[in-house]
Amino acid sequence: MFFNEMQDENGDAREPYENYCKWLKDKDLSSLRKKSREADAFFRRTGITFNVYSEADADERLIPFDQVPRIISAREWSRLSKGIEQRVRALNAFLHDIYHGQEIIKAGRVPESLIADNAALLPKMMGVEPPGGVYTHIVGVDLVRTGKDEFYVLEDNARTPSGVSYMLENRETMLHMYPELFSGINVASVSDYPLNLRRSLSRCAPDACTDKPVIAVLTPGLHNSAFYEHAFLAEQMGAELVEGHDLRVVDGRVAMRTTLGYTPIDVLYRRVDDEYLDPLNFNPESMLGVPGIFDIYRAGGITIANAPGTGISDDKALYSYMPDIVEFYTGQSAILENVPTWRCCEADALAHVLENLEELVVKEVHGSGGYGMLVGPAASKKEIAAFREKLKANPAGYIAQPTLALSTVPVLARSGLAPRHVDLRPFVLVSPDRIDITPGGLTRVAMKEGSLVVNSSQGGGTKDTWVLED
Amino acid sequence: MLGKTANGLYWMFRQLERSENTARLVEAGFRMALTRQASGQNEWASIVRTAGCDDLYRSLHDEYGADRVIDFLLRDSANPASVCSVFQQARNNARMVRPALTREVWESTNEGWLCLKDLLAKPVKQSELPNVLATIRQRSAMVRGAWHGTALRNDIYSFARLGTRMERADNTARILDVKYYILLPTAASVGSSLDNVQWESILRSASAARAFNWLHGGETTPLKIADFLIFHNQMPRSLVYCCADNVRALEELAVLYGERQPSADQAQGMLNELTEQSVEGVFKSGLHEFLSDFLTRNNALGVQIETDYRFNA
Numbered sequence: 085m086f087f088n089e090m091q092d093e094n095g096d097a098r099e100p101y102e103n104y105c106k107w108l109k110d111k112d113l114s115s116l117r118k119k120s121r122e123a124d125a126f127f128r129r130t131g132i133t134f135n136v137y138s139e140a141d142a143d144e145r146l147i148p149f150d151q152v153p154r155i156i157s158a159r160e161w162s163r164l165s166k167g168i169e170q171r172v173r174a175l176n177a178f179l180h181d182i183y184h185g186q187e188i189i190k191a192g193r194v195p196e197s198l199i200a201d202n203a204a205l206l207p208k209m210m211g212v213e214p215p216g217g218v219y220t221h222i223v224g225v226d227l228v229r230t231g232k233d234e235f236y237v238l239e240d241n242a243r244t245p246s247g248v249s250y251m252l253e254n255r256e257t258m259l260h261m262y263p264e265l266f267s268g269i270n271v272a273s274v275s276d277y278p279l280n281l282r283r284s285l286s287r288c289a290p291d292a293c294t295d296k297p298v299i300a301v302l303t304p305g306l307h308n309s310a311f312y313e314h315a316f317l318a319e320q321m322g323a324e325l326v327e328g329h330d331l332r333v334v335d336g337r338v339a340m341r342t343t344l345g346y347t348p349i350d351v352l353y354r355r356v357d358d359e360y361l362d363p364l365n366f367n368p369e370s371m372l373g374v375p376g377i378f379d380i381y382r383a384g385g386i387t388i389a390n391a392p393g394t395g396i397s398d399d400k401a402l403y404s405y406m407p408d409i410v411e412f413y414t415g416q417s418a419i420l421e422n423v424p425t426w427r428c429c430e431a432d433a434l435a436h437v438l439e440n441l442e443e444l445v446v447k448e449v450h451g452s453g454g455y456g457m458l459v460g461p462a463a464s465k466k467e468i469a470a471f472r473e474k475l476k477a478n479p480a481g482y483i484a485q486p487t488l489a490l491s492t493v494p495v496l497a498r499s500g501l502a503p504r505h506v507d508l509r510p511f512v513l514v515s516p517d518r519i520d521i522t523p524g525g526l527t528r529v530a531m532k533e534g535s536l537v538v539n540s541s542q543g544g545g546t547k548d549t550w551v552l553e554d
Numbered sequence: 555m556l557g558k559t560a561n562g563l564y565w566m567f568r569q570l571e572r573s574e575n576t577a578r579l580v581e582a583g584f585r586m587a588l589t590r591q592a593s594g595q596n597e598w599a600s601i602v603r604t605a606g607c608d609d610l611y612r613s614l615h616d617e618y619g620a621d622r623v624i625d626f627l628l629r630d631s632a633n634p635a636s637v638c639s640v641f642q643q644a645r646n647n648a649r650m651v652r653p654a655l656t657r658e659v660w661e662s663t664n665e666g667w668l669c670l671k672d673l674l675a676k677p678v679k680q681s682e683l684p685n686v687l688a689t690i691r692q693r694s695a696m697v698r699g700a701w702h703g704t705a706l707r708n709d710i711y712s713f714a715r716l717g718t719r720m721e722r723a724d725n726t727a728r729i730l731d732v733k734y735y736i737l738l739p740t741a742a743s744v745g746s747s748l749d750n751v752q753w754e755s756i757l758r759s760a761s762a763a764r765a766f767n768w769l770h771g772g773e774t775t776p777l778k779i780a781d782f783l784i785f786h787n788q789m790p791r792s793l794v795y796c797c798a799d800n801v802r803a804l805e806e807l808a809v810l811y812g813e814r815q816p817s818a819d820q821a822q823g824m825l826n827e828l829t830e831q832s833v834e835g836v837f838k839s840g841l842h843e844f845l846s847d848f849l850t851r852n853n854a855l856g857v858q859i860e861t862d863y864r865f866n867a
Contacts, residue, residue: 131649131664306649315652325653330558341557343709343863344811 087231087491088503089154100157100552103269116151116496119261123149126260132253132316134540135309148545149254150495151261154506154527161272161551164227164235164510165521167420170410172223172512172519175242175397177413179219182396183209193408198401203450206358206393208365212382214391215290216516221353221389222281223512224248224525227420229491236423236488237406238507242398243390244355247526247546248511249313252277252320254526254548272523272551278320280513280520285351287515291384292337293350299323300340302331302354304372314355323353333376338386351387352377358392400449400483401427423488429480437484438475441468444484445536446475459536461487490536493547495529505530507538508549524549555654557864560713562651564865566663567701567717569644573637574694575725577687579604580627582759584683587620589751597755598623604732604759607635624683628690629674637690638674641667654710658700666693709810712803713863719803720856723796724849726783729759731845753779760791780841781833793848797825800855807863815862820855 090101097105124146127133133144156164181187182199189196199205224245226238255274259266282299289297303314305327318325330340331349339346354361360370365378380386396402402409404425410418426433428446437444441460448456458471475482492503510525527547528538538544583601598618602611605627614632615622629638645667652660670693678686698718705711733756753774757763766774766782786792804818836844860866 128668129661129665131660306646311649315649319653319655323653324556324559325650326556327558330556341864341867343555343557343560344813345864 086489086503086505087229087234089229089491089493089506090152100155100160104153104155104265107265107268113496113500120151120496123151123257123261126257127253130253131312132249133312135307135311147250147540148531148543149257150504150529150531150545150547151258152494152496152501153258153548153550154493154508154529155550155552156524158552158554161523163419165523167235167418168225168510168512168521169519170414170416170419171225171237171240171406172220172514174406174410174413175223175240176217176219176514178409179242179391179394179397180217181413183212183393188409188412191412193412194402194405198405199396202396202399202401204393204395204399206396208378209391209393213384215384215387216288218288218389218514218516219391219394220397221285221288221391221514223514224509225512227508227510228423228488229506229508230489231491235420237420238423238488239400239403240398240406241509242394243357245509245511246310246313246355247509247528248277249316250546251511251522251524251526251549252316254546258548269550270553272553274522274524277511277522278317280522281317281353282321282323284513284515284518284520285353285387285389287517288387288389289350290387292348292386297350298348299351299353300326300349302326302328302352302356304356304360308355310355317353324349328356328370328372328374331374331377333374333380336380336383336385338374338377338380349386351389353389358395361388361392400447401429401480404483423485426484428475428482428484433484434475434479437482438472441472441475443487445487446471446482446484449481449483455541459487462534462536487536493527493529495531495545495547497533502533504533505536505538506547523551555709555713557866559651559654560709560863561860561865562647563654563710563713564717564720564859566644566647566651567714568721569640569647570663570694570697571718571721572635572725573640573644574691575721576605576627576635576637576640577690577694578761579729579759580624581684581687582755583623584620584680584687585758586751586755595619600732602627604728605635606728607633620680621677625677628678628686638670641670641690641693656700656704658704659697662693662696662700666697669693709807712807712810715803716800716859719796719799720852720859722791723793723800723852726760726791726793726796727845727848727852729756730780730783731842731849734841734845756783762789762791765789777833777837780836784836785828785831785833794825794828797821797828801825804859815858817855817858817862820858824851824855 090098092098127146127149133146135144178188188194189199220242222245224241224247226241227235228238229235251274285299286297299321301314301318301323303311303325305311315325324340326340331338332346334346337348338352339348356372359367360372362373362375362378363370364375377386378392381388404422404427406422407418426437428434428437437446444460446458458467460468490505490507493506494501495504506527506529508525508527511522513520527549529545529547530536530538531543531545579601583597586597595618598620602608602618602623610633611626626633627636630636631639633639645663648655648660648663670690673686673689701714705714754763756779757766760783762783766779770778782789782792784793787794787798789795800821804821808814808818
């Protein structure tokens with residue numbers, strides 16, 4: 085049975101949902117549906133859309149928004165946020181170690197081959213000291229829940245996690261639709277995220293910065309699927325939104341072309357992958373980056389957030405070592421659990437996985453966005469057979485996990501309220517002296533009955549996430 | 555401000571202005587076609603010329619039927635100057651410069667595009683045309699209204715304003731240029747009133763009919779119409795008004811940036827030359843030559859602004 089976050093076995097509201105359910109009792113379906121249409125119109129008008137490449141005319145689509153909030157109690161959140169903070173500290177310490185002394189390998193806690201042969205390792209970052217010692221300025225930690233007190237970290241997103249604009253706009257939409265709910269229920273605010281982001285990035289300014297830090301958001305451009313979010317964050321932070329061709333290296337700084345000439349940038353919040361960041365240092369074909377930016381970075385002339393090379397910390401092949409990593413750097417055992425994981429590169433594990441494919445979730449080590457994975461219980465015999473061959477051909481390219489009984493929260497479906505599986509991506513800001521976690525995060529929900537895939541690229545939706553205040 | 559942002563704002567407002575002007579041109583043509591069937595084709599041909607897309611039109615079509623021209627000007631995606639195309643470009647520019655826009659300006663642009671995309675998804679029936687054209691004008695006006703009400707009066711305001719005025723001056727000059735042969739006094743028409751429908755069409759295209767009548771009490775002569783659209787300094791679509799406003803915007807930028815650019819002198823030069831002339835002089839030395847010269851100089855000013863403020867490089 086799946087854990088229903090809203091109702092217990094008797095159909096009574098669980099404690100965090102009590103007030104909401106009381107309010108919901110008086111509502112009829114047709115008025116809720118009307119509100120859903122209003123919400124869609126609100127999203128369209130605001131332009132909160134994502135671009136779909138494959139569509140003929142580069143369609144802009146709405147991510148389905150469901151109006152039933154996902155509610156987390158103050159007590160639950162307090163434990164989660166402690167666990168998240170611990171994990172994010174460990175990620176940063178791990179990155180610093182990997183790109184410097186590699187003590188964790190010397191201590192035998194992580195196999196050397198896993199690091200040395202990993203495509204996500206950026207050799208050019210070896211020995212580089214990022215401003216303020218921060219590697220992962222913005223982290224998204226994907227959590228799933230399987231029971232009252234059972235939370236797992238499904239994966240860490242330490243490169244360029246996206247979705248925070250939905251967290252903010254979902255709340256705006258709810259405030260707009262149901263102001264009365266928020267006067268009756270004490271929900272922790274999320275709206276200061278952009279300002280916190282600005283402050284957090286400012287605290288990571290490089291040595292070369294002498295005045296108030298100049299911040300810019302680097303986007304691949306209008307046709308990127310997350311362009312809306314890039315523009316949104318720049319606007320909300322009061323930062324410039326730049327593309328590679330707006331920037332160039334001038335007098336040892338990275339500068340942007342303004343109406344008055346070139347002005348240096350101190351902190352670049354880049355939403356461009358490492359590979360495309362600098363055609364002189366990385367992929368020479370890249371049109372999205374800035375030639376020479378990495379050399380300026382290395383010399384302390386600019387802060388790049390997140391730092392290049394952070395992918396080694398959220399690589400799926402390393403995921404199963406996270407409990408060791410947390411313990412190694414914090415001296416404490418991990419507060420948040422990992423999902424049990426079989427490393428297919430190990431013979432015993434591979435044998436077990438091949439025998440139990442129909443019950444497991446198998447993921448590509450370098451895959452993301454829910455692509456290239458097998459969800460055993462939902463797959464056909466034919467799909468499983470095909471996947472078996474792929475797995476045998478390249479075992480090291482895969483990890484496997486049990487199919488988790490993801491918790492559910494109701495959505496407003498055609499037939500009325502119906503449970504659907506959810507996950508949670510809290511957003512974490514890291515600066516030299518502090519870690520800020522916005523209460524809640526982005527709840528993603530599989531809109532199809534029974535589906536466990538919550539990715540927006542595959543039809544998943546989102547919900548407003550409430551953390552209650554005492 | 556980023557050079558790219560200045561570029562985006564300038565073009566966003568040029569494109570919005572153009573969508574409105576094109577709608578107004580179609581409106582004038584439609585009205586004319588309703589009142590005199592005979593010269594329909596000629597009238598539509600001159601409207602396509604005024605819109606500045608005659609070459610493209612002729613490469614696609616071999617006659618100037620009302621439905622065909624209307625479709626070409628309003629919704630043809632092959633026509634980069636169709637209302638549909640320019641409004642989409644305006645919205646793309648708005649997305650690009652989103653951080654420089656207030657929420658009101660962005661939402662009115664986005665909503666305008668969503669509304670027009672819907673409205674222009676299928677060919678527009680003649681019975682629906684007046685409503686569609688009114689909606690296009692309103693959508694552009696709503697963005698401008700939101701901008702007037704909420705934009706900071708800094709460089710953001712200046713570049714948007716320059717875009718609007720440059721496009722508007724270009725448009726007014728084109729309307730006059732395509733119709734100049736009607737305005738020119740001929741042996742037969744000297745001293746006589748202009749053909750009612752023709753002069754109304756010119757004034758309507760520039761949204762100036764009411765203002766003109768109010769100022770001139772119905773006394774319609776070619777000289778007065780040309781004077782109004784070229785030299786009247788209170789008529790917001792006249793060449794003098796637009797030039798004077800360009801000068802103001804460029805001077806404000808010079809103060810704000812503490813650096814005066816060549817475009818400010820160029821704009822001032824254009825204005826000085828305009829105000830030294832009279833409509834009688836223009837008619838004497840050739841209205842067409844005057845207008846061609848103006849269009850060339852207006853274009854050159856645009857190029858200078860792009861260079862001065864590093865729009866692209």
